Amino acid sequence: MLALAACLAAALPLFPLPVQAAEPEPATPAAWSAWGGTVGLNLYPDLIGDLGLSIERRSDVLPARSARLTDGLGVRQSQTVELFALRSTASIAFRAERGTLAGFSGGSVQARGGYVFTLPDGQQLDLTDFRLQPNPGDPRKLDVAxxxxxxxxxIDNLMYELVKDNRVLAVYTADMRASAALAARVGRPALAGHPVGDVEILAEIYSQGSGGVYDPQGTGGHWHGEQVAGQPAGTVYQADLFMLDINVTRMRQSAATGPEGSGRVVFAPDSTLKNNVNNGTAQPTVSGQGALGTSAALWTARIPWYGKFSGNFAPYNNDQHPFLIWNMYRINADGGIEQIGRSGVKHAWLTTNFGCAPGENISGQILGRSCSDTYSTFNNDANQDLSFRSEIIPATGQWGRCGSLFDPGCVGSNTNWTPPDDQYGRRLVVNEEQISATRHPGATFLFDSWYLAREDINIYNSMASVTGTPTYSGTNWSFANQANYRLGSVTDRWVEGAPAGTTVANTELAVSEGHAKVAVRVVDLGDGRWTYHYAVHNLDFARAVTEGSEPNLRVVSNKGFNGFSVPLQAGAVVSANRFSDGDLDAGNDWTFSTAGNRLSWTAPAGGSLDWGTLYLFSVTVDAPPSAGSSQLGVAQAGTPAAFDVAVPVPGARPDAIFDSGFE
Known part of the structure; x- marks a missing residue:
């Protein structure tokens, strides 16, 4: 064993291995062991502040750009962590199955250095030379002791791989949370499990066990559109990715003072996905979600999951991967819904593939049948993975990497690993005014998260939402009381949740350029007037203008809609109208007109309703609802210039028969 350690030390010279009196042996033939390397921590000041903690001092932080065990591999390295060396004096044991980490089983590794925290009572918590050890209740978690x-x-939500010919255990990112002991120590037991930061662990494997080989890919790629072997001609695999769970965290805030304030607050989710489970017969992939929980695709396609700039691979000869967005909504007491916050685009870059069907754990760059993965809160907040929605053709799942944030010069490589970051850009940011219960009495809130996968046959089971309550406690905001997880568009649950007696509709526009929904609640005010709340939700519609082709595609424009209108009967009186694009800037609001017997809203230059976005158009008229059609104008020239979408519209006024002078 000493000879093996010496050989590995020569192959991986970053952290020399001291001579040991005795080395721990694997507990079983299947066990692996790792030691040495680095651990990186990125503790968020706002989040440790929720616990009343502050960092008093640090010790033995490695210099910036210190060597890491994954240098030269072209894999992801966190750009924001503080690095500490892991000692090579003890090891942590783990199991591997089908090519990847299956769980930790014993031992521990110790950092050299660490933090001393100041507690709320002024005493200190010394985590110098802290240890990472398996969590006794869950082998997929670690404890920090x-x-x-x-x-x-x-530590949970680990994103991991065995790399460098299975000589390095790479945990690229994970969520670090307060333990029950820490929450009790600071007098806040309810904060057990509260997230505090991001973790990277790169440890040297010196003892390899069994289970280190991925499942063989077999014949064909099982890609979308590929013929299923042994089935009638035309029977093909189809892509259908599901959202399995989301949990929302407040990441940071600026100048926040509470419900009467005007500070900024950032929220982000962790988002768990699962690939379709079907293999010839229909079975639920997500239970308890009705028809949306079961895929119409009887044969599950594998989904490519290649990190950006990692190379060009089948089936699209590029670095294809899914994208992730998230949004926050407020349903006002008057019944209208507003999207008050929206994120940039998260680039997916690895799948850990837990729970895969037999033979489907092919690699960390392919999501096989029944495989799941979680993109953690801090992973979704990582600057190095966030870009702009304007770079994506949403209906086709294509990224215009040429001219993008990460490849502005279109050279085909990442020349902007660490874009300028104020920690608010490309995040979901809301103003305190927008989430204040005192300013919006009776309002309720929703938060959704979506995955976009190329050629996904059903976008609605790739998105899900939860209810929650923005809550200010002490000096910090949270999204409390999260519940009522549901697949599908938020307009579905907005319409279905309308009070009895409300006229509602929710009509889909589905064309080759994408999908949108026009939903409406019509509220009878009881005085001969009706308020029409139209929610236009652009899901993935864009009339894209592009240059070049993949892998160096450039998205010149991906605009959505620039006009919305419904008919208005002659003589009808409009007593109020309102527009909301979800921000507090009146300068970019759409203009309203009643000309030409239509209620019309028109976008200013640069203010189109683009994909992933919901705008609210409200109007009060002395006319009850009747069957009709709205019109959505397309921002980019082309055919058609507009789409008609059937929804209730203001009809004939009850007293219109008397307007002509006849009785």
């Missing part, structure tokens, strides 16, 4: 053995933090 102090010198006295007390567990102060836990």
């Amino acid at each position: 102090g010198s006295d053995g007390t567990v102060w933090f836990t």
Whole structure:
């Protein structure tokens, strides 16, 4: 064993291995062991501040750009963590199955250096030379213990691979959370599990066990549109990705003072996905979600999951991967819905593939049948993975990497690894005014998260939402009381949740350029007037203008809609109108007109309703609802210039018969 350690030390010279009196042996033939390397921590000041903690001092932080075990591999490295060396004096044991980490089974690794925290009562918590050890309740988690053995933090949602010919255990990112002991120590037991930061662990594997080989890919790629072997001609695999779970965290805030304030607040989710489970017969992929929980695709396609700039691969000869967005909504007491916050685009870059069907764990760059993965809160907040929605053709799942944030010069490589970052750009940011219960009495809130996968046959089971309550406690905001998880568009649940007696509709526009929904609640005010709340939700519609082709595609424009209108009967009186694009800037609002017997809203230059976005158009008229059609104008020239979408519209006024002078 000493000879093996010496050989590996020569192959991986970053952290020399000291001579050991005795080395731990694997507990079983299947066990693996790792030691040495680095651990990186990125603790968010706002989030540790929720616990009343502050960092008093650091010790033995490695210099910026210090060597890491994954240098030269072209894999993701966190750009924001503070690095500490892991000692090569003890090892952590783990199991591998089908080419990837299956769980930790014993031992521990110790950092050299760490943090000393100041607690709310002024005393100190010393985490110098902290240990990482398996969590006894869940082998997929780690605990962070102090010198006295007390567990102060836990680590979950690990994104991991075995790399460098299975000589390095790479945990690229994970969520670090307060333990029950820490929450109790600071007098906030309800904050057990509260996220505090991001973790990277790169450890040297010195003892390899079994299970280190991925499932063989077999014949064909099982890509979307590929013929299923042994089935009638025309029976093909189809892509259908599901959202399985989301949980929302407040990441940071600026100048926040509470419900009467005007500070900024950033929220982000962790988002768990699952590939379709079907293999010839229809079975539920997500239980309890009705028809949306079961795919219409009887044969599950594998989904490419290649990190940006990682190379050109089948089936599209590019670095194809899914994208992720998230949004926050407020349903006002008057019944209208507003999208008050929206994120940029998260680029997916790895899948950990847990729960895969037999033979479907092919690699960390392919999501096989029944495989799941979680993109953690801090992963979704990582600057190095966030770009702009304007770079994506949403209906086709294509990224215009040429001229993008990460390849502005169109050279085919990432020349902007760490874009300028104020920690608010490309994030979901809301103003305190927008989430204040005192300013919006009776309002309720929704938060959704979507995955976009290329050629996905059903976009609605790739998105899901939860209810929650923006809550200000002490000095910090949270999205509390999260519940009522549901697949589908938020307009579905907005319409279905309307009070009894409300006239509602929710009509889909589905064309080759994408999907949108026009939903409406019509509220009878009881005085001869009706308020029409039209929610136009552009899901993935864009009339894209592009240059070049993949892999160096450039998206010149991906605009959506620039006009919305409904008919208005002659003589009808409009007593109020309102527009909301979800921000507090009146300068970019759409203009309203009643000319030509139509209620019309028109976008200013640069203010189109683009994909992933919902705008609210409200109007109060002395005319009850009747069957009719709205019109959506397309921002980019082309055919057609507009689409008609059937919805209730203001009809004939009850007293219109008397307007002509006849009785």
